[in-house]
Amino acid sequence: MKTFTRSKPDDSITLPSRPSIQSVIYRRCFFGDTDVDLHHTVDSSFIERATQDPAFDQYKQQTYAINRLKQENEADLILLTCTQYIAALGDQQHLFKQPIVPIDEPLFEMICEKQGPLQLVFSNPDTVEGTMQRLESYATERGKQVEVELVVMEDAFHLCLNGDMQAYDEQIKSS
Template identity: 40%
Template sequence: MKKIACLHAHHSNISYIEKALSFANCMHFVDPGLVYRVTTDPKFAAESAAAKIENQLKWMEECSADAILLTCTNYIALLPETFTSDVPVIKIDESYFRRICEIEKSQLIVFTNPETVEGTMKRLYEFAFYQNVKIKVRPVVIEGAFELVMNGNLKEYKQKVKHVLHELMNEHDAIVSVAQLSMVEAAEEVSNCIITPLQPLAEDVRKVIIRS
């Protein structure tokens, strides 16, 4: 069984990845401190964050991993384009972006962490540009939700996300998707029409590890 080293910003993401990638042996590395530092310490430069991520990925690579999976959009946005690895590095948002770029209708992309919006949307537009695709997307942030998940109030967080997703589905004629793994369970309970990052991930990971 292929071994995938997964880097998360929060431990709650582990169960989602284990379920989606049951065909692989997943090793999990969790570092919420980096996201906290990036979002709260203005003196912590992006270069320092990038160096921290590079060091973490090199450590993961040395743990006999066949591939590395990044599940945090903040980590993905901060990773330098010049980073190289001896094993494939899978960025969870690229599978998600590919799905979004297949849709011509107007879309709403829902976030709970406001600090991930700018980086994610920038990467999405760049991805669409290189795919030669025009997309109609608008980000929506669920205010006050991210603090709940970071404090471990997962039940309250889930209810808040479900409430907002219900409202968006009822009030807008648009395709709704969620940008973060922590929102997947709530999205699945609201509607199977809501796009999540997990839906296209398993197929992409299978392709990568078959080639590795």
């Protein structure tokens, strides 16, 4: 699951995967730091299957995402932070009684407003293709053009998945 923060240099954006940071960002950015119950769910089996099972195609990923999210019937709002889940869900948000909010859209808006080249740093190589497809679609729908340089940190995300956040943070900062 991902959130966005400004990173140095000023023309670079990273997508850190840290639940404690996510909670603070969610409360402040989306809910005005009000008394809101946030339930953070990680579905690592989806990512594993999407990257390792060739039979788990786009249609099956979409069906899986829809069925999994429909189980969240107690939620008033679903904030999707996983770019692969967002890409898999596609335009099927109308199937849900509660709003589905993809966290990448505020990031895409910020990217579309920037002038000149922008560096996007990914710590999870498996999210690059889906995120870039969504970014290109988002920009095209709004008549925007974006110029981005991709930096993929091949060996960082496993640190996060293994809970070694100190090593993960150090590797992200050194990029």
